[in-house]
Amino acid sequence: MTQAQTQAQTQNRARVVVVGSGVAGLTAAVSAAEVGAAVTVVERAPRADAGGNTRHTEAFLRMRSIDAVADDFEERLLGDFMGHPDPALLVESLKDPGTWSAPLRALSVADQQYVATLAENAGPTLRWIEGHGVRFAHLATPFLTTSTTRLMPVGGGLALVEALTDAAVQLGVDFHYETTARALLLEGGSVVGVATSRGETRGAVVLACGGYEGNAELMGRYHGRGGRHTRPVARGGHYNKGEGLLMALDAGAATAGDFALFHAEPVDPRSGVAEAAIFAFPYGILVNAEGRRFTDEAPGPIDAWYERIARRVHAQTDGVAYAIFDAGASEVPNLSAAIRTDQPPITAPTLDGLAAKLEIPAEALAATVAEFNASCGQGEYLPLELDGLATSGLTPPKSNWARPLDKGPYTAYPVIASNVFTFGGLKTDDAARVLDNDGRPLPGLYAAGELTGLYYTNYTGSTSVLRGAVYGRIAGRGAAGGA
Incomplete structure (x- = not known):
């Protein structure tokens, strides 16, 4: 091949721009490059911090x-409560998708085909990642009681x-690195690149830059005043400022997922x-700043309930509660695995x-514990x-592991x-493909990972990294083919 032919071949390669370098962005970049595309990854963080939330999770x-x-x-994914959608639209969804109306195509509910494709491609995607040197195993988790099976990459x-x-x-x-995507470049209704803090980068675009948990203004916009009571679970979330969401909305993108909620973890x-998680609270009680219980601490396995209970914590005064234990907690096997903080417990020989x-008010706490013990x-x-082993006649109840707290010393974690x-x-x-508000694909624009809406009432545990990997790979190949 002559030098001119080589240059022509290089110039004719599909060009793909991936925004973000967590699992969704990296699978998109690798899959696009594997089919011959010229790929550029735009990442706000420096190299040492790159990887978004993926870098910090056990995955x-x-x-x-x-x-x-x-x-x-x-x-679980399709059983997530999504509100009360128009039943006429749901009946229409049983027909050939090619006949669907615009309101149905853009409806904010979980798409059955999306979930089916996720399930079908999960195994092949993990095998593909395994081919790039990652090992997977069933390793110990911080969940002392579980409702499902889990696999993990060795090394998280x-x-x-x-x-x-x-x-x-x-x-x-x-x-x-250290480059922020600012806006999508549009020509003739198609996305042809991204304007960044360092200029323009052209090609089909895969947005994989996470949500907006690192943006105080967006947290306030979508979550109200309570948004200030939360913070990203890990350093990677501080880089997630929401530009991917905003630039796509500016281009006419439709939305999915519940904008009033976030995946909550008790830390x-x-x-x-x-992830300085406190997953041990089912073996004690939770009280608020007034010294009162406010939730059933143990309605079921911790892995299935911690998010909903964390939300109830979030609703308390100043968004804080205290997990309180007595000396009997030492009888729980491997309890330390369920306490991920690097800070010591707060201890005292007496409840007062x-x-x-x-x-917190000593009299209120004493009354709460006495009522619970009785x-x-x-x-x-x-x-x-x-x-x-449940309480009787107590509101709210405790459904499992309800033993009196009557043996000092007492310990607590905020x-x-x-x-x-x-x-x-x-x-x-x-x-x-990102859909517009008529449910049609926006040409040249793909998205994967936490930027895409899937969850409504409750997070289906241990699916976020998986959907990022699966749909990142699909997005990368799609962008390379459609660039």
């Missing part, structure tokens, strides 16, 4: 094995980021480490002493399974609801 995957999703995978999300970044570099992907506000350290019944205490990622995002189809 739990709702899988039965590397080749099969968990048994309840599709049921950081292993995904490092392996996929290496693969991208070897394929010639060009990384632009110790004193800690600066990623604990109340003083927590700066409601605890007799039965076998089985801390690693649902034991039905708890807030941290923001793992925001639920509201862009509506995409099962080809990862």
